[in-house]
Amino acid sequence: MRVLTFIDKETQHSVLLVDGMAVLFRAYYATAYGGSVKRTRTGVPVNAIHGFLRYLGDAVQRFKPSHVACCWDLGSTTFRTADYPAYKGNRPEAPDDLIPQFELIKEVTESFGIPNVGVPGYEADDCIGTLARRFKSEAAVTVMTGDHDMLQLVDERVTVAIMKKGHGNYALYTPEYLMEERQMTPAQIVDLKGLMGDASDNYPGVKGIGEKTAMKLIREYASIDGILDNLSLLPATLRGKIEADLEMLRLSRQLATIHCEAPVAMELADCLWKVDLGRAAAKCEELEFRDRLRWIAG
Known part of the structure; x- marks a missing residue:
């Protein structure tokens, strides 16, 4: 079994926290705008997963994290909807071709050794805020998202990378840049x-x-x-x-307000990024992504 561990023991730890739904939705719409959705030979829609891996590959090449975790929403009912039932109540249903990709993408990220994080009753934002606060004393933290609400998490140890149009384009928010802008x-x-x-x-x-x-x-x-x-x-x-x-x-x-004390059961060591190349290659082959392993693992 060949395993790649993305950590240089001579340097400081760095963590990439991925806002899973934000990246997945962005990937879906970026690849479905022409009306043609990429599918496997068996008809499974995979365009969002395909795009997600491209965005993720760009991010890991850019930020070179030693640790990675992906955070997800686990349904529409949270403590915020309990406080205000209309919260996010105006959002349309997800496209039919995207729905089956919600769970499949978690299988894909897991095959790359990336833990999937989610807590019932909380949003991905809260999981990200909790992990950023928990990890920042041990590692430099980068949050990958398209959600400007995440800017409240910025501090000297937490950079929020807001995805911009195109692959590999980010606005990198530090306290200094937020104040400047x-x-x-x-x-x-x-x-x-x-x-x-x-x-x-x-x-x-x-x-x-x-x-x-x-x-x-x-x-x-x-x-x-x-x-x-x-x-x-x-x-x-x-x-x-x-x-x-x-x-x-x-x-x-x-x-x-992002809740930074969500009950997330994860420590820094749990998201050390180790890729079992055999397992990752098998998943890529299953979904007919023959080039995606190279994008992620280099």
Whole structure:
């Protein structure tokens, strides 16, 4: 059995935490836009998995992690839907050709020695936040995602790699880059969402306050608490909007906050990336991805 272990004992550990659903959906739509979905000879749709492995291959070549884990949502019911039943309630059903790939991709990542992480009642974001907080004292952490909500996790030991158009293109958010680009700290990302809401997650924030006004308020008063402490200084119309929506403001901030203490049973050693080339090759052959092993394992 030939095994590749991606770690240099002379250097510091580095962890790649993959936002599985974000990458899989991105891969699906990037490869299905022409209406033709790649399938195996037996008719199994595999275009999203095919694209996922290409994105993953680009990431491991770029970031050269010694440890890798992939985090997944485990259904639509979470503690957030318990707090606000309409949370993400506006999202359409997944395309029929994508649905069978949800479980199949986990078999594929597992065949590459990548553990799949998910906790009932929590989102992948919460698992990623929990692992980033847990691992950052032992390793440099990179979060691979397309979700800007993850910017709240940025710190000196956690870089959030936001996927951009094309393969291998990322905006790499460190505290310095976030401040340079948005003049905001990671913690202020949460308060920004609390004020303006999030249409994709279907929570409203304060009615009548959009991104431009929300950013101005956060930059001027530092936080939602700072804004509330200085309501008397705001124009009457703006003050009225906030006062009328205080309960939703607090709930929206709560919904936007990534929970970094999810019950994830994983330590750093559990996601040491070791690829059993025979097992990985067999899975690639099964799904007719004859070139994907080379992309991932080099």
